[in-house]
Amino acid sequence: MRILLVEDDDSLAVGLVKGLGKEGFTVDHVASGKMALAALRAEPPDMVVLDLGLPDMDGLDVLSRLREDGLRTPVLVLTARDQLDDRIAGLDSGADDYLAKPFDMQELAARLRVFERRLSTASATSVIRIGDVELDTAAHSVKVTGQVVEIPRREYMLLKTLMESSGKVLTREALETRLYSWGEEVASNALEVHIHHLRKKLPDKMIKTVRGIGYTVPSA
Incomplete structure (x- = not known):
């Protein structure tokens, strides 16, 4: 799955690109709201990880414009704002999930895999089977005739x-x-x-x- 990461903190962005890459995601990174909107309109990703504290515009405005454009791309809001009103505002603006900083990389990856399963043809399960091949998107494993293949x-x-x-x-x-x-x-x-x-x-x-x-x- 391809992710657009919208985050202006370069050190955090580098860590997220590396960490999510290890979890099996392909990650593109932009550092501003305007760049995010341009990227979303040019080539929508499978999902978005969106920071609210962007340098040029509020992340909620990016989210609102994305939804106004008719894009239904799943969005996980990633922010230091942890007040109930902020979470409600994000969800009301069209966010699919909300994760407050600081956070654990494994939790972020797990939440994104929930999006992934929704988008998968095997949405009711994490397992895709074709003939003797079984791929488990939750476990990141592949089996051939019942045997795990590295x-x-x-x-x-x-x-x-x-x-x-x-x-x-x-x-x-x-x-x-x-x-x-x-x-x-x-x-x-x-x-x-x-x-x-x-x-x-x-x-x-x-x-x-x-x-x-x-x-x-x-x-x-």
């Missing part, structure tokens, strides 16, 4: 993206967008390398190449 983070994210869109062909560009943050160096054959390694761990023909377009996995 898969690096990027390969896990790639497999998860494909399985969540089972039966659909995903282009190379769409997959790279899910795997890499803005400005990240990406080798020209990086995606093909990940696919190659995944195929060695999965049943034959689990991942099919659609020549000239991209990749797909069978319908669940």
Whole structure:
């Protein structure tokens, strides 16, 4: 899942990008409300982590404008404001959840995984099954014929993206967008390398190449 992090504290933002990356999320970061709105309107992410204390405008204004634009992207408000009235104002403005600073990274990741499950085709459960392959988005684990298979983070994210869109062909560009943050160096054959390694761990023909377009996995 791709997250837009809106946070003006650079040191906190660096920690969040790194920590959420380890949890399997792809994170893009902006430091102002105007940049957030531009990013949201250009290419909406799967979810947003939004600080309220931004330098150019209040985070609640960003949230209100996002909703006025008709974007239903899940938003978790992240702020030092912990008064009941502030929490109510955030929820009334369209926030889906609220987490006060200081917070634990594991709690933030757990709350974002709730958003993830809502967006998943397997919304009633954290487990996606296709044939002999079982992917658990809560446990970040993959099983093949009942046996746990160790898969690096990027390969896990790639497999998860494909399985969540089972039966659909995903282009190379769409997959790279899910795997890499803005400005990240990406080798020209990086995606093909990940696919190659995944195929060695999965049943034959689990991942099919659609020549000239991209990749797909069978319908669940």
